[in-house]
Amino acid sequence: MVQKRNTVAILFLFIVICLSCLSSCDNYPQDTYGTFEEVKGGTLLVGYAENPPWVIASERELAGIEVELIKGFAKSINAEIEWVNKNQHLLLEELEHRNLHFVISGLTKSTPWTSRVSVTGSFLEYQGQKHVIAVPPGEHRLLFELEDFLNEEEGAIPELLNHYTGIEWYNLED
Amino acid sequence: MGEEKTERKELELMKKARFVVWLTIGYLILDIIILYFTMQSSQAMKAAWIEDLLYLIPSISFLIASKIATKPASKNFRFGYDRAYTIGFLLSSFALFTIGVYLLIESLLKLVNHEVVTIGTTSIFGETIWFGWLMILAIGYSIVPVFLIGKEKLKISKKVNIQILYVDAKGQKADWLTSVATIFGIVGIGFGLWWADAVAAIVIALDILSDGVKSLKAATSEAMDRTPLNAFLQKEEPLVKKIEELVQNEDWVKDSLVRFRRSGNKVTGEILVMSQTEENLQENIHELKEKITNFNWQITEVVVSPVKEFPEIFDKKI
Numbered sequence: 001m002v003q004k005r006n007t008v009a010i011l012f013l014f015i016v017i018c019l020s021c022l023s024s025c026d027n028y029p030q031d032t033y034g035t036f037e038e039v040k041g042g043t044l045l046v047g048y049a050e051n052p053p054w055v056i057a058s059e060r061e062l063a064g065i066e067v068e069l070i071k072g073f074a075k076s077i078n079a080e081i082e083w084v085n086k087n088q089h090l091l092l093e094e095l096e097h098r099n100l101h102f103v104i105s106g107l108t109k110s111t112p113w114t115s116r117v118s119v120t121g122s123f124l125e126y127q128g129q130k131h132v133i134a135v136p137p138g139e140h141r142l143l144f145e146l147e148d149f150l151n152e153e154e155g156a157i158p159e160l161l162n163h164y165t166g167i168e169w170y171n172l173e174d
Numbered sequence: 175m176g177e178e179k180t181e182r183k184e185l186e187l188m189k190k191a192r193f194v195v196w197l198t199i200g201y202l203i204l205d206i207i208i209l210y211f212t213m214q215s216s217q218a219m220k221a222a223w224i225e226d227l228l229y230l231i232p233s234i235s236f237l238i239a240s241k242i243a244t245k246p247a248s249k250n251f252r253f254g255y256d257r258a259y260t261i262g263f264l265l266s267s268f269a270l271f272t273i274g275v276y277l278l279i280e281s282l283l284k285l286v287n288h289e290v291v292t293i294g295t296t297s298i299f300g301e302t303i304w305f306g307w308l309m310i311l312a313i314g315y316s317i318v319p320v321f322l323i324g325k326e327k328l329k330i331s332k333k334v335n336i337q338i339l340y341v342d343a344k345g346q347k348a349d350w351l352t353s354v355a356t357i358f359g360i361v362g363i364g365f366g367l368w369w370a371d372a373v374a375a376i377v378i379a380l381d382i383l384s385d386g387v388k389s390l391k392a393a394t395s396e397a398m399d400r401t402p403l404n405a406f407l408q409k410e411e412p413l414v415k416k417i418e419e420l421v422q423n424e425d426w427v428k429d430s431l432v433r434f435r436r437s438g439n440k441v442t443g444e445i446l447v448m449s450q451t452e453e454n455l456q457e458n459i460h461e462l463k464e465k466i467t468n469f470n471w472q473i474t475e476v477v478v479s480p481v482k483e484f485p486e487i488f489d490k491k492i
Contacts, residue, residue, distance in 0.1 A: 029364035118292035138290035
């Protein structure tokens with residue numbers, strides 16, 4: 001009886017040790033479909049739908065808070081960006097089937113899509129809405145890296161907001 | 175003197191049992207609060223909540239039953255209140271069974287619908303931490319205390335012969351096994367195995383279901399006055415065989431029929447005897463009755479009645 005209890009205790013300790021080793025491991029958690037390994041130093045497929053001030057499409061260039069954030073993230077992992085423009089519904093469907101890597105369109109935490117795609121934690125709360133970026137389902141590493149990047153950029157985000165909500169041709173009632 | 179001692183011992187055991195059960199209820203409520211704050215996806219939280227609520231059933235029905243069952247017989251309940259335990263036993267077995275079925279269906283659906291869960295991160299002191307680790311902490315903290323509570327309850331249930339406690343202990347086993355499976359599932363998900371969580375849960379669900387079916391079967395048979403099983407549900411109670419022998423070995427007894435049933439943690443019933451002689455019949459019967467009620471603490475009441483023949487439905491070979 002005493003012996004049995006010891007075995008249980010040792011087993012438990014062993015599991016705890018294994019878990020703590022794993023938690024200090026660099027590439028854990030991993031993606032279900034390996035997206036992060038694929039885009040690192042490669043090409044990020046980003047779907048966007050215009051929604052100022054988050055995504056602003058002018059003739060010359062894409063701009064907006066979320067566009068800047070994604071550009072920053074791509075730079076941090078040495079990736080090129082390939083932009084895909086469709087309406088939000090189509091983009092999110094593509095994302096669900098992992099044909100895209102991110103979707104930006106001023107999505108908020110309350111989107112009904114969270115059961116079909118995954119979203120980051122809110123990087124900014126603005127006018128009572130928690131803003132998020134959409135990521136394909138099951139890609140824990142990709143989500144981890146993006147959220148890690150957003151955490152680091154936390155201080156710069158209000159500045160971005162100020163920049164984009166202050167510009168002349170765009171006037172938000174706030 | 176000896177009887178007083180066993181009675182005091184039983185009272186002490188019951189006190190201990192009630193304490194352990196209160197501990198369980200306290201833990202379950204704490205767990206419900208913790209789950210409320212850590213489960214990211216509301217669906218998973220709802221499932222864990224339902225489970226915790228079901229685990230509360232055996233504990234609560236034990237507390238209620240043990241309060242009622244110890245009351246002495248009254249005008250309207252002339253057989254006493256022991257059967258309160260039977261009702262609690264039936265209820266808690268059904269709860270355990272339901273947990274098994276619920277867990278099985280839930281995990282099968284996860285597999286069939288190809289539900290790919292994504293676990294995000296949280297930021298603690300500026301450090302990005304995978305939420306899976308927090309989930310593992312929230313689930314894992316309980317494994318050791320629940321394991322110990324279950325073990326203790328199992329030990330007490332054997333001593334006091336109360337099956338609700340036994341089912342409750344099985345509930346704790348189901349609880350900590352599910353926790354272990356969930357942790358394996360989360361670790362698996364972190365390795366990119368989206369199905370790990372569901373498969374681990376199915377294995378545990380089958381185990382819980384088998385416990386649930388076994389005790390549900392025992393509880394329904396008890397409610398239907400089956401010949402007593404012991405509190406551990408599998409084996410026949412050796413007590414009845416011993417009583418049968420005891421009666422048959424009386425030299426004034428020509429033939430006898432013992433009909434016993436479990437009534438909560440007690441065993442009660444009637445003994446039909448065909449006597450060799452009419453002489454001293456009343457004294458003989460009284461003596462036999464005394465012998466039997468002193469034979470084992472589980473038997474507090476028995477009716478011995480002289481008959482000319484046994485009821486027809488009984489084939490004497492049972």
